[in-house]
Structures are given as structure tokens and as C-alpha cells.
Amino acid sequence: MNFGFSDEQELLRRQARDLLDRECPTARVRQLMEDELGHDPRMYARIAELGWTAIPFAEAHGGLGLGLVDLTVVLEEMGRHLLPSPFQSTVGLAGMTVAASGDAAQAARLLPSIVNGSAHATVALVEETGRWDAGGVRMAARRSGDAWLLQGEKLFVPYAQVATWMIVAARTADDPADGLTLLVVDTTAPGVAVRPLRSMDATRRMAAVGFDGVEVPGDAVLGEPGRGWATLRRGLDRAMVCLAGELTGTAQRVLEMSVDYAKVRQQFGRPIGAYQAVSHRCADMLVMTESARSLAYHAAWALDNDVPEASLAAAMAKAYASDAARTVASHGLQVHGGIGFTWEHDIHLYLKRAKWGEATLGDASHHRERVAQLLEL
């Protein structure tokens, strides 16, 4: 039993912290919030150079053959710095879905360009209902000879604006539990229209993606046709843990900012941190942040080791991180008082990220219900 990080993992964290401290201060984040692309391609190239895009992938595809725990270390730091980047959607969501699909041919085709940083990718799942489950997928893929025809629209597709390809979940059978087929679609394919959505968190980009008679070749299927949900579930579990790790970093930074402020801000002749209304709030923020961290890393370990309760651990991590990040960010703003309500102060960037993360990949209620199911309640 060892719930600690290896020396290599500590080194990786230090490397990520140093790079992002230097290259991604909030002043830079604010520039990228106004940027049309929404991220810095040179930064992405640097990240790929450092091998972060290679972390969880097999050596056969150019990867480092490390695990989700290592990836989470990097993502926690990215969440801490609010890095605007398609890294998580590319590596943590699309990449991990391919890697976990067991589809060797697609992995060989798709992963190398993720690993070397030359491609961004994403997953198109959610439709008009806003549901993050198989039942929410209504867009059908119809057979047309060897190819599939797609007609419809996907929403809340992360970073579709900059993606080279995306995994599209389409319905090919009338099965409430699954019946989905995953198709790998080029974002430049004829009939694909990417329409950016305006995100409350300008450090995270999303798009609506329209499919107007898009023809997808038969060999674009990821995994087994009709069993797409089972495959995607594995990818989503991993992406949820990535997001939980990111949100932990976000909460951690809010905690630190709040504690630092509470030590220096004077009211009524004492630092506000000397008042229990503030200090006990900070203690609660600590408990929530540490708990989010414990759950995220344990889930990462569980998925890396394919233990039976891995999916449960992932649901727990995402549910808890959703609530913790929101609550910690709200508390943080309250500790800062008026100054925390200004655009100039950074705390709102964290608040908005927390809110985005909370609602993305299924919110806390959604995952609590899944926890209840997985516990056979």
C-alpha cells in the first residue's frame, strides 16, 4: 500500500509547475481568453516536446507507456494555471478513448499524431438534450454501401474549432443501453460545420458541430459497431478523472490565494484570517481540496490497473470534484470580498473554470446516481 508519488512523478510535477509558472501566468491566460484560437500553438508544441502528450500511450505508438496517474499530475498543474489548451480534450478524452478501445488498428492510425502533438482531437457526444449518456444520442448513422451517413448536430464539443478529427457517437441500433457506433470523422470532411459556442469560461472552448449528409468511410469505426457506448464509457471514465484532476488543481490554487489574502488583509485591526468565519471557511476548503485530490488519484490508479471498482472510483472522483471546485471557488471569492468581484482580480477566472468543469462530462447529481447504481443501491 503506497498512496504517494514516485520520484519521477514528483519530477514531472515540478517540471509542469515550473513551465506553467513561467509561460502561463494569468496575464497570459487573459490574452488567450481574447484570442480567436483560444490557445497557444507554440505552447502546445512545447508541451508535446516535453512528452506530456505521450504520457499515457503505448510505446508502440511513440508514447511513454506511463499511466493516468502521471497524466493527472500534469493536468492538476494545468488546472492550477488555468491553461487554455485543447490538451485535455485531445489527450485525456479523444486519445484515451482510442487507447482504451482495444482497437489496435485505429490506435496505430490515430495515436502517433496525438503523441507527437501534430493533431488535436475531440469527442462529439452530447446532443440537444444535454445528456452525457447513451440514451441522449439520437443522431443516426445510416449505412450507405460501405460508408456511414451522418445527419444531425452535436453540442458542447470541446475544442472542435481546432481539432483535426473527432470521435462521433451515432446511433445505429435502437437499444437504450447502447446501440451506438463510434465514427472517427475529419473535421474538414464535406458537410461538417463547426460553429463555436461562447463559453462562460473563456479559457475553455466548445462548439456545436453540424453534420449535413456527412459520408464516413466504413473503416472509420472505432471499436465494435453497435457497442460504441461501452467503448466510449471507458474513454469518458478516463476523461472524468482528468477533469477531476484539473479541478483539484483549480481548487488548490483558490485555496492558496485565499489563505495568502487572509493573512495580509486587515479589517478591524487584525488580519481577516484571524476570524473563524474566514479561517474555518479556509479549513473547509482544505478538506474539500484534499479529498478531491485523494479521489482523483485513486481513480486514476484504479483505471490504470483495471480494478473492478475503477468505474465507480471515476464517478466518485468527478462527482466530488464538481462540488468541491464550485464550493471552494465560491468560498474563495467570499474571502476576497469586493476585490474578488472585480474583473481585474483573478479569482473569477477560477470560479468560471470550476463552473464549466462542474457541468462538463456530467454533473455531480448525474454521477451520484451512477454511484448509486454501481453500488447496487
Add this chain to the structure above:
Amino acid sequence: MNFGFSDEQELLRRQARDLLDRECPTARVRQLMEDELGHDPRMYARIAELGWTAIPFAEAHGGLGLGLVDLTVVLEEMGRHLLPSPFQSTVGLAGMTVAASGDAAQAARLLPSIVNGSAHATVALVEETGRWDAGGVRMAARRSGDAWLLQGEKLFVPYAQVATWMIVAARTADDPADGLTLLVVDTTAPGVAVRPLRSMDATRRMAAVGFDGVEVPGDAVLGEPGRGWATLRRGLDRAMVCLAGELTGTAQRVLEMSVDYAKVRQQFGRPIGAYQAVSHRCADMLVMTESARSLAYHAAWALDNDVPEASLAAAMAKAYASDAARTVASHGLQVHGGIGFTWEHDIHLYLKRAKWGEATLGDASHHRERVAQLLEL
């Protein structure tokens, strides 16, 4: 618009406070907790003498023709003093059900003995399912000539041990919304068996009441046969407000005890009330207690004046009081620390009363769902 008490109401409160301060200190409450009867008949006689049992009833029945607001004033004081008594079940539940039923004949027959204090009465509604609604009533009343036959069991019947008669809700039609008939049954009738239940709150007595082929004469029906739930609903609304008033008094006393203790108990060289962990907790207790009081009296006024939202107001009052009393009592114990966990200290008597009141006549979730329905959500 006037949300204040009349001089007469203030006088009534003063009278109640004085009498109960004198006659019902917690030392006396503790004696009665051990008492088999569970209340003091001389005290009940005194209460009747003072006219409290007459408050909400028409002058035609010997009553004072006052309203639920006035009754709530007295009940708030009783809740404050944890008076062990069948007063609420007799006057606030059974008596108000008869008075609100519009059944003049039964009112003339039953109310005078409640008013003069010679009879205790109660309502037998809940069955094995623990439900406080029409759908929970399965016990049938079968026609047998002019009479009705009862077979079954009722649970959680307040003070059935000392009641002269009770209103029994029985099913006479298969209608999920109603189909009930209310029968006034003597507790001494052949086939009636009263089996005391052990209440966590020893200041409140309850019983299981068995009906083994009990024959009830045809003229024992209260209100219209088959429409018993509509009638009982009016009685329950009034009883809920009585209980909400009582719980307000209970919460108020806990607040006062806690504030008094926080002023004198020293830790780390200062009274604990100087620490915000304690003082802000007390502020929250104040907000909850005042809100419970506002909702209870407004609901009492609304029922007295039969305004359209009266039933909604009653549901709101009970839902809020359930939560407020429980939370205030828990906070109160925490403020007292270790001493509050001892049998010797009184705070646990309030905690247990709050818990009893919370679960009685429908808990907060139950009434919140009713609020949602009444708001046409």
C-alpha cells in the same frame, strides 16, 4: 397589514409563560417523563380552567371563539417548556378536525367536553407504511347494517393512552385521492386495544391502536362518508401549524440557553460566544427560529381567515419548522459541548422533542413535495 400580536394575545403569552415557568420547569418535565400517564391531570385541569382548551372553538360549544393564532401563542409557550401533555393532540388535532369539519352535529356532541377539559381526544391515521396521507390508509370500514366494522391497526396515535375518543380514518372506497371515512370511536369500545409505543421523546406519548372487529354506530361518522380525507386534511393543516408553533418555542428556548451559555463559558481566556464559530452559529439559529415563527403565525392567520393559500402556508410552516428545530437543537448541543451530551443537562430533552416533531405529521421532504404540488410545479 399588521404582523403583530394584539394586547390580548400578548397577555395570553405572558399568562402561559408565567404558569409554565412556575409549574413546568424541566425538573417537573423529567418527573413526567418517568410517569406512566405521561402528563399531569391537575395541570390539564388548570389549563382548561384558564380557558386554553376553549381558545379556538365557537362560543356555541362553550369556546372563546378565538383563532389558531391565539392557540399558537399558547402552543409556542408549551413547546418552550416541553410540557408533557395531550393538549395539542386533543385541542390542536382532534378538536380542530371536528371544528373544521363543518359537521355541526358532531361539533355539538364532541367539542364541549374538549372545551371544558373533561375529555382527551386524538386522531388515528397512520398505518404500517408510516404514511401521513390518504394513500397510506388501508384499514377498511365495512358496512354492517347501520354500523361500521373496523379491523386492523393504527400506529403513532398520539396520546391514545389517555384519550376518551379518537377520530379513525378508514377506507370505504377505492379512491387514491380520498375514499376515506372518518369515524369517531370510543377508546373503551370492545375490540379496541391501545398498546403504548416507546417514544424517543418521553415527553410525547404515542400508541399503536388495534381494532379487532370494532363495531361503530352509523352516526359516528364525522363529515361526509367517502370524503374523510378532505375533512382530515383541514384538521391536519391546523395540527401542523400547532406543531410548527410548538417547535418554534422549542427552538427559541434552545437558542436562549445556547446564547446564555456562550456568554459565560470560558475557553482560551474568552467567553466562547466571542468566537465566530460559536457566535455565527447562534446567529444562524436566530435566523431559523425567527423564520419558523413568521411562517407558523402567518399560516395560523391564513387558516383562521380561510385564504386560498392557507394549506400551502401550513405545509411551508411545518416543513420549515421540522428542519429548523432539528438544526437549532443540534447546534445548541454543539455550543454546549460535552456538558450538553449529559443526561443531567436539559438540552437533550429539546433535541429529542425536535426529532419527534420533525417526523410527526409528515416530515420536511413530505411537505416540500406538497409545497411543490400546491405551487403547481
Add this chain to the structure above:
Amino acid sequence: MDFSLSPEETRFRDEVRDWLRDNLDDRIREHVTGDDIEQRRAWQRRVHEAGFAGVSWPRELGGQGGTLMQEVIVNQEMAAARAPDLVNIIGLYMAGPTILAHGTLLRADEIWCQGFSEPNSGSDLASLRTRAAIDGDDFVVSGQKVWTSFAHVARWCILLTRTDASETAHAGLTYLIVDMHSPGIEVRPLRQITGDAEFNEMYFTDVRVPRANLLGEVGGGWRVAMTTLMHERATLGVGLQVRARIALDALRALARETVVDGVPRSADPLVRQQIAQLSIEVEAMRLNGLRGLTKVLHGEQPGPEGSVNKLMWSELNQRIAETALDLLGPYATLAEGDERAPLGGRWAHGYLRSRANSIEGGTSEVLRNILAERVLGLPRSR
């Protein structure tokens, strides 16, 4: 105890309602807002001409000589009809009691702002540092104020300054009325986390204020300021519960109208419990307010228990906004201005705006201190 309106009050309420029905429409609701000060002045002038601004003020001051209850009715009806806020709210409710040309105030000919808070004096108002030096017949004011609504359009400012630097805390404060056209005043809009700029920073550099503009005594500003704040909490307080009710109504509508797979979100037992609980607490707040109002109608001064309502309101308003966003699932992450954002992103904006509720006009921490110390008599925690 009587929660109904008297026949006269009912008549008056109907009068207000009729006027609102005839004079208010969605165009006004949407456009008479924010920075469009001329529109807002025009609206206030219409309200005044109709006799609904300064209802309880004496006739000789341009008011209607009406009752406090009538004032409350106007507030409730205006809020319930979602009428635009009056632009001269600070003049009417805070500076009002102290100034001469009341008729012009009611017509909003001149707008007022309030200069109390400073960057280093948030909850601890008594620690403010804006200096007013006495120089002949003038005060010379230098310093910085913050969170000032309307400063960019105001003609007058009620300003709290320190005249005696050797004194600390409450002593040494002086209350001045400052002409915002005076040289040396700079107003900078303060952008908030919503992207709006409702508030301003004000910089004073050697601004000369004639001695005649002193309110109260030199060094006696704290008492005057407390009167102002008491009026703020008591009079504006009546409006809070109506605002909460409006937000709640909107939430209920949202829950009914947000339909996923043919099922309205209002059918979800969790949503039902949450909205019911919010409804109960908004009602409790309304009733607590009516208990306070009853005291005032009986001639008592508004007391510290008024803090209960501000405390409840800010927390409720935040929870209402959070519940709305919870209902919306991923749509909650869309910003104002996105065409798919429900109601144009009003809820996303409202959520962000609500974060300030527990800070502005007395932080929840300070309000709990007031309740603990001044209502419950607990020792000071500071």
C-alpha cells in the same frame, strides 16, 4: 394580526397596478436599464409625475404626503411588474432626509452617489482614510473611494471623510456633500466579473468642498453615516424580498419550461425539493420583513434585526441562481450572448452577479456579527 390590505390600500394598489399596466412594457423593461441614464431619468420623471416617487414624503418637499404602507405598496408593485429601478435611488433613500431641493430629487433632475467604501475599508468602514483637511472656509479632500454606483453621472456625492488623522476608527470622521463637478475628482468605471461596470472608483485630489456642505459636525460623521445605512437597510430591504420572489418565479418557470426528452425538469423530485425549499425560505423572508415593517408602521425605529433579511436574501439569491444553472446541465456553461444560451444567458449572468450579494451592502460575516452582538448580546468577536 392581519396580512390583508385595507380597502383604501387595496384601491391604492390597484391604482399603481393600472398605471403600470398602461405605462410599462417589455421595451421599457429591457431598455431602461444600466448605463442609459437619460432613459432612466425620463422614467423616473414619469413615475414622479404619476405621483409614485416619494409617496410618503411631505407635499411641500415634492412628495405625495402618503403613508409608509403606500410607499411599500409602490415598491412591491414596481418590483412585481419588473419596472426599472429608479435612477436616483441613493438620493431618494439615503441622502434624501438631509437635502433641500427635494422636488428635483424626486424628478431625478440631479442624481446622487455615495462615497463610503474604500479599497482598504470594506467591512471595517471606520478605518477609512480619505482625508478632509480644513483650509479656511473649505475642506480639502484627497483619497480614493470604491464601489460607487452612479458616480459617472451623479451631480452630488455623500462622502465620508477623515478630518482628524490622529483619531482612529469612528472618531475623526466627517460627512460631506460634494459637488461632483468640482475640480480634482476622477471617476473610473470598475469592471466586474460579469463584464459589466455598475460601480466606479472615485479619486479625489485636493477637491475643495465648502464648509456649508458639512452634514452634522466635524468629527461626527460616523453617526450621520449610520443613519444613512440604517435607512438603506430598512427602506431598500422591503424591495429585497420582492426581488427574491421575482427570481424565484423565474426559476419556477425555467424548471417547467426546460424540457428534456419530453419531461420538464420540474418533474424531477430533486428539483421539486430544491425549489420548494427555496419557495419556503423566500416566503419566510417576506414574512420576517413584514414583522419588521409592522414595527416601523407602529412608529418604532428599524433595529439590527433588519440584518436577517439582507443575510437571507443574499444567500437565497445565490442559491436560486445556482439551482437555475444546475437545471440547465451543460447549457449552464454558455455565456451571455451565445444564441443557444437559455434566455440569452440571463441566468449565467445572474449567477455571476449573485456572487457579490453576500459582499455588497454588508458582508454576510458582518451581518452575522451584528445579529450575534446587537440582537443576541454576545461579546464582540473583533
Add this chain to the structure above:
Amino acid sequence: MDFSLSPEETRFRDEVRDWLRDNLDDRIREHVTGDDIEQRRAWQRRVHEAGFAGVSWPRELGGQGGTLMQEVIVNQEMAAARAPDLVNIIGLYMAGPTILAHGTLLRADEIWCQGFSEPNSGSDLASLRTRAAIDGDDFVVSGQKVWTSFAHVARWCILLTRTDASETAHAGLTYLIVDMHSPGIEVRPLRQITGDAEFNEMYFTDVRVPRANLLGEVGGGWRVAMTTLMHERATLGVGLQVRARIALDALRALARETVVDGVPRSADPLVRQQIAQLSIEVEAMRLNGLRGLTKVLHGEQPGPEGSVNKLMWSELNQRIAETALDLLGPYATLAEGDERAPLGGRWAHGYLRSRANSIEGGTSEVLRNILAERVLGLPRSR
């Protein structure tokens, strides 16, 4: 990072499990409890003979010379199997490190109790007033202690006293080992709100304690006491999460088995959300504990962050009990002993007992102070 047990650890765990399967039954679970001290001593003797008491203690002290991880495994398995608590828990985990006859301690031949708290020194332990005057070769002890488990059966007491009345707070405290057979000691059971008397009050009147029973230095008792408390929080802490897990399992079973109109309460979406949330938090607590344990296994001292687990546990245990009572509707109001009370009223009793969780062993307020001051470095609020 690795949450699995090593092959040796798995073997050891199976050994414990096998022993428990063969030696523990419901009769023991129900009867070896509370005041039946002889039964409890007997149980501890059996556990010791099996080699599962003092697993990580050196062999020469009667222990097994095992690893800390083995100790943890025993704790977890014992708790998961709902084995009776060891009766000499205070001796084992608190007094242990300081005493001579360890073998007898492990066999529970002699039971220990702890005299720290006083009626006027709850959270503020340093303010205690039990006096120990030096008289020749003895200390003469007078004063009152409270919340003392096992005092009525203990042979030894670790007692914190004040030797120098002129000193305040931490200075002037002295740590003694007191023979409970000494004249002048009176033990009175303290009845709790549950009706049980787990704890006692102890009255000391001129009790003579030989100087040889001094631990540490005269006036140096605070440091010794802190070591004891640190051990309490670190070692007993491992057991807390298992206890929470057991309570949670029972709650889940209750939700599934409480059927109203053919529908189990576990089908109610509200109940599902609550239980799922509790499950998540219990898991978070377990994992937080494992992070702490990892540090200790790596040779670090247990730090103040251990307070997180006690804080989480008490709040969780209270919410688990409340949720259980909520499930039961009016049945929740039945007292222990009523034949209709679900599970004999175990949950009603548990609810009442849980109210002390946020007070005993460090109040939640004190634990939050520790986290704020010693982990986050915020200034003292006292």
C-alpha cells in the same frame, strides 16, 4: 502509487480473516460490549494469544514485532468484522509507549484510563486545574476529571495535573501515572443523552502519587500529553474510516430493506443521492487516511493534517445517522427497546450517540482551528 496489498500482506490479512471467521460470532458481537468488562478482558486475551494485539510492538514487550501495515490490517479486519473493541484501548494506544509491563497490557490484565479533560477545561486543555502538590516523595492530587472511559474498571490512570498554580496555560502541567486503587479516588458514572454511561467523572481528594510515577519532568506535562494525543489521533484514526464504512453499509442495507408499499426506500431518488454522496465522502476519508498512513510508513511523524479525518468522520457519522432516521419516517421516533423500533432502535440510539462525535476527541471547532493555524498557517483566532 499502489493501493493493493503485497503478497505477504494479503497472506497476513487472510490469516486475520480466517481467525475472525473461526473465533467471532454474533453472540460475541452482541455481548462482549459495554460494561461487561470480564468478557471484554477475555476477548482481548484471546486476541493477544492469537497474536493480533500489539502486532507492531517489539517481541520483548510481548508484541509480535510486525509491521505498522500489519497493525493497520488487523484494525481494518477487526472493524470490518464488527469485532468487539479491545478493552484496553487506552493502554495500548496512549499510555503504551511509556510503561513497563507491556505483555500484561496486551493481555489486558490491567486496564488503563485517561484523566485529561475537566469540567472547565474542554477544548482548552491547558486551563486544567487539578492540583498536584509536591509533598516529600509524593505528589498530592486534588481535583475533578470528566469524560473518563473505563475509570470504574481501570487499574491505572494517565493523569494530567497542575503542579504550579502560578503558571497558566501550558506551563506548570505535570503528567502522572496514578494507581486507581489509591485512597481518595471516587469514580461516578456519567449518564449520557443515550441513557448509557460510557464515561465517568473522577474526583481526587488528597490522592498520594509516588514521585516515581512522574512521566517526563515536573512542569513538562504538556509535551507528554501532546505525544499521547498525537498517538490517539494517528493510531485510532485508522479505525475511524472503517467504522464509518460499517455505518454506511448498514445504512445502505436499511435503505434496501425498508420497503414502503412494495418500494424500497433505496429507490427514492433523494435517498439515492444522499447515500451516494455519503459513500463518496466515506471513500474520500478512507483515501485521505491512506495518504497519511503512507507518510507514516515512510517514517514521517503524523502531522496536524490528521485532524482532517476526525473532522470528516464526526460529520459523516452524524449525517449517516440522520439519513437513517429520515428513511424511517415516524418509526424514527421510537426509542430503543420498543418492539416496533427498526433493528431494536439501534439507529435511534446511534443518532443520539453520534451527537457527541463532533465534541469528543477534539471538537470540530478545535480541529478547524488546528487545520487553519497549523496546516494553512493562518493567524491564531484565540
